[in-house]
Amino acid sequence: MSKNFITLLVIVSFMGQLVFAGFVLASSTDGTIDPNNEGYKYAWGENVGWINFKPTGGGVTITDSALTGYAWGENIGWINLNPNYGGVTNDDGKGSLSGYAWGENAGWINFNPTGGGVTIDSSGDFSGYAWGENIGWIIFDCSTSACVKTDWRPRSARPACNNATDDDGDGKTDYLDDPGCDSLTDDDETDPAPSPAPSPAPSGGGGGLPSGAYNPPTPLLGGFKVLINDDDEYVKEREVSLKLFAGKDTKKMAISNNPDFSGPGTGQITYQSPYTWDLCYWQKECPDGKYTVYVKFYTQYGQASEVVSDAIILDTTAPEIKRIDIKDYYRANEDVILSGKTEAKAEIILHWNEKYGSVYADDSGFWIVNLGKMSVGRYPLELFAKDTAGNVGEPLIVNLLIKEVVPGEEEEEEEEEEKPEEIITVPEEAPLVMQGEWQLLPSKPIREFVLAPLPKEIRELAQKFPELEETFEKVGITKITDVSKLKTVELTLPGLTEKLGLPTVEVQPGKFALPKGVPVAELSPEIKQQLPTEIVFAKTGGQLIDFDIALSVTEKGKPEQRISTVSGKPLQLVVKPEKPVKSIKGYVVFKSKKKELGIKNRKLSLNSLLASMVFASPSFAKEHSPIEIEERLVLLEFEYTDPDGDGIYTAEIQAPLVEGEYEIITVMDYQDPDLGKKEIRLITVVDPEGYVYTQLPEGKLRITGAIVSLYWLNSETKQYELWLAKEYQQENPQITDDTGKYSFLVPEGLYYLKVEAPNYPTYQSDTFSIREGSGIHMNIELKSKYWWLKIIDWKIIILIIFGILLLYNFYRDKIREKLVKSKKL
Amino acid sequence: MKNQTIILIVISIILLAGNVFFGVKYFTVQKEIGQTQTVLETQKINEKILEFTKLFIEKVLKAETEVDFETRLKLENAVRNLGDEEILVQWQKFVESRTEIEAQNEVKNLLEMLINKIEIQ
Numbered sequence: 001m002s003k004n005f006i007t008l009l010v011i012v013s014f015m016g017q018l019v020f021a022g023f024v025l026a027s028s029t030d031g032t033i034d035p036n037n038e039g040y041k042y043a044w045g046e047n048v049g050w051i052n053f054k055p056t057g058g059g060v061t062i063t064d065s066a067l068t069g070y071a072w073g074e075n076i077g078w079i080n081l082n083p084n085y086g087g088v089t090n091d092d093g094k095g096s097l098s099g100y101a102w103g104e105n106a107g108w109i110n111f112n113p114t115g116g117g118v119t120i121d122s123s124g125d126f127s128g129y130a131w132g133e134n135i136g137w138i139i140f141d142c143s144t145s146a147c148v149k150t151d152w153r154p155r156s157a158r159p160a161c162n163n164a165t166d167d168d169g170d171g172k173t174d175y176l177d178d179p180g181c182d183s184l185t186d187d188d189e190t191d192p193a194p195s196p197a198p199s200p201a202p203s204g205g206g207g208g209l210p211s212g213a214y215n216p217p218t219p220l221l222g223g224f225k226v227l228i229n230d231d232d233e234y235v236k237e238r239e240v241s242l243k244l245f246a247g248k249d250t251k252k253m254a255i256s257n258n259p260d261f262s263g264p265g266t267g268q269i270t271y272q273s274p275y276t277w278d279l280c281y282w283q284k285e286c287p288d289g290k291y292t293v294y295v296k297f298y299t300q301y302g303q304a305s306e307v308v309s310d311a312i313i314l315d316t317t318a319p320e321i322k323r324i325d326i327k328d329y330y331r332a333n334e335d336v337i338l339s340g341k342t343e344a345k346a347e348i349i350l351h352w353n354e355k356y357g358s359v360y361a362d363d364s365g366f367w368i369v370n371l372g373k374m375s376v377g378r379y380p381l382e383l384f385a386k387d388t389a390g391n392v393g394e395p396l397i398v399n400l401l402i403k404e405v406v407p408g409e410e411e412e413e414e415e416e417e418e419k420p421e422e423i424i425t426v427p428e429e430a431p432l433v434m435q436g437e438w439q440l441l442p443s444k445p446i447r448e449f450v451l452a453p454l455p456k457e458i459r460e461l462a463q464k465f466p467e468l469e470e471t472f473e474k475v476g477i478t479k480i481t482d483v484s485k486l487k488t489v490e491l492t493l494p495g496l497t498e499k500l501g502l503p504t505v506e507v508q509p510g511k512f513a514l515p516k517g518v519p520v521a522e523l524s525p526e527i528k529q530q531l532p533t534e535i536v537f538a539k540t541g542g543q544l545i546d547f548d549i550a551l552s553v554t555e556k557g558k559p560e561q562r563i564s565t566v567s568g569k570p571l572q573l574v575v576k577p578e579k580p581v582k583s584i585k586g587y588v589v590f591k592s593k594k595k596e597l598g599i600k601n602r603k604l605s606l607n608s609l610l611a612s613m614v615f616a617s618p619s620f621a622k623e624h625s626p627i628e629i630e631e632r633l634v635l636l637e638f639e640y641t642d643p644d645g646d647g648i649y650t651a652e653i654q655a656p657l658v659e660g661e662y663e664i665i666t667v668m669d670y671q672d673p674d675l676g677k678k679e680i681r682l683i684t685v686v687d688p689e690g691y692v693y694t695q696l697p698e699g700k701l702r703i704t705g706a707i708v709s710l711y712w713l714n715s716e717t718k719q720y721e722l723w724l725a726k727e728y729q730q731e732n733p734q735i736t737d738d739t740g741k742y743s744f745l746v747p748e749g750l751y752y753l754k755v756e757a758p759n760y761p762t763y764q765s766d767t768f769s770i771r772e773g774s775g776i777h778m779n780i781e782l783k784s785k786y787w788w789l790k791i792i793d794w795k796i797i798i799l800i801i802f803g804i805l806l807l808y809n810f811y812r813d814k815i816r817e818k819l820v821k822s823k824k825l
Numbered sequence: 826m827k828n829q830t831i832i833l834i835v836i837s838i839i840l841l842a843g844n845v846f847f848g849v850k851y852f853t854v855q856k857e858i859g860q861t862q863t864v865l866e867t868q869k870i871n872e873k874i875l876e877f878t879k880l881f882i883e884k885v886l887k888a889e890t891e892v893d894f895e896t897r898l899k900l901e902n903a904v905r906n907l908g909d910e911e912i913l914v915q916w917q918k919f920v921e922s923r924t925e926i927e928a929q930n931e932v933k934n935l936l937e938m939l940i941n942k943i944e945i946q
Contacts, residue, residue: 349895349898356894356895356897356898357898358895358898358902424898424901424902424905425898425901426894426897426898426901428894430891430892430893430894430897431920431921431922432922432923432928433885433919433920433922433928433932434885434888434891434892434897434920435891435892436888436889436890436891436892438925438928438929439925439929440885440886440928440929440932441886441929441932442929442933
């Protein structure tokens, strides 16, 4: 049974191979002549008559490299396209033929002679001239009967997945070899985007397609749509423009003139809108009528949308004015009214007396027009019709004769029926404003508005940080009107360490190197000289950790710097004034209780551009306004000092204990009275410390005495090691007090946390990545070893006992029944 | 007999109350229809103004060569179709401008007027 089945399977598979192989051979890469048997197989020899390229017993095949096989000349017999010492070649699949065929009677036939040459175009038509040494010119011309056609197509006309070319440069070519190809008709070799990496899970995880891979593409708000020529009703040319509407995950599309996508169509091609489409795709004739175009959209995983369509009427026939009713003459005191018949809804354009006017025909094609009164004379009137598709008919010229008023005829005129309104006209010559010579919109105020430079603060900031200037240039922030783009973006400013070309400090040379900043005091005088002025730098961990400071632009277009720290942590501030100062004072001012999350939520982070920058936190010095500080709640006032007199002032403060948003205002009092006082503002977001707790039914219980250890991935040993907190003036591990609190401020790297506490199993977090100067302060829940006991209370115990008793009762019943039965027996 | 009278009186009262109810309802609906028609009318005018403005910007302001007579005819028909005398007068002022500065001023006035004529409810 199974043996027979296997045999049958083998036979079916073999036959399938044959069948599919047949399909593959007759294709755009390996072509035959006249594939549809329409008679397009004859070339014409000027001296030898018809030459058949698909004769019985012969036939020519075309590949990307050559033509092979035999043609038959009615008067010259067989012609070999691939003879010894010759052969007709196909120039690298371009469709330009060259080389020689051989006929026993015709001699050598050159397919690329001087003054001639044969090519195969993108429709598979042969065109041009070959030269036979004994027979003269052989003509290939599909506009005549000498038409030879093939289903082979030049590489340039074939889909990307069937053109023997590595279009995406990945070293793989075409369908089957290139994973970016779904089929031979696919027009995009680009490999599908790699599946997103699986999220780390304790049990590990597999790769494969993402969960959304089997979903159809997402439509836009109004659904999938196709519009032909912007939803026009008529068109006068077969080539139309398709506007396609699909969601962001649409990567491909297929277009066809058939709802089931059978017959000629694009196959799956790269999604693009607009797309030029031929209403009679692959057909020579295109008669007038209604045409419908069907479109399907695909995701990168090949999932298709529903079919959408739009229709348009092809009208290539120019309208004509079939009839015109005009009087022999009109009187000077009467309105010149004429009417006629034309195509339905066509526009009749009239030109007379150096002016133009127009009127529309109704649904029956009838039109009537009132040209108004005219003075005595003869006026040639030119009329032509234009239909809704835009076809313009032949102009018709009639003469209007206006005669003088004859007394007595006036009364007759007044008895006439309701007259149409007088036609609206425009002069033959365009008015000055429409001659295209004037600038109708004043350019000066527009230029001044559009090309105004960036605000002073942003400009100066960019000057101090060339990397930022470069970023602005790259993303096109050059004018005041571009500032709005920055409102939705968060930038990280270039770091001082990198800017000054400082090496990172190694904590334990030879063992491992941490990406750290450099204490300002250790900088050489040359490097101190390069320090940007009037910018506050925030550091922590004994000046070894630079805060990751974001730059954003406020609603008012002002640059704003922001750092995040953990409550109560030390903060070292560094600033270099432009000129000698009397003093530099700092104020910590309360701003708001809640963090502003808006910008974070909608940010388009450009950090990747500037990711390697270590030092950050510039701010701009602006005129000091004491009122602003006085009006707000000042939490701390401190003074910057310069003990070594190097012109760089530093101050160390504690971050506020209460979480919220604060502003650190640095006021520089310059010795030069012209400079006066300048202030620099730095927004500081204070996050609460993290804590270790256990969840009780009554609420969270902070755990005392938990040992919180932080481990860091040593990039050299590839091992996680206890983070050396002492180098950063911190403790690791930390032992929690009654509040259960802990926190770390760490440099960039990969970390994990481990928490050990008596009566609790050891907790180990997933690994996480930390950006420069970010705090580690997550709340950690520890579960008791016997946590499940806590969910059992007296109610559950009673329920369990009740259940056991019930079961026991059933058991006793069964026993009793058995005893009764045995007694009866 | 007495019962019949009572029934008749009750029916009459019910019918009368029905008449009053439907009468009030009719006038309310009439009022609503009137309001809806006004909104619709405004919307139609807005659409016409926007269509003309679009045509004006596309064919005149963005024109780099002379505006052809067909477009000029279309514009003339469209501006008259708005049925707004003020806009028509401003349009004519623009068309009849004799200098570039005058045309620039009139174009600004025309655009301002077109935008102001759009009613937002």
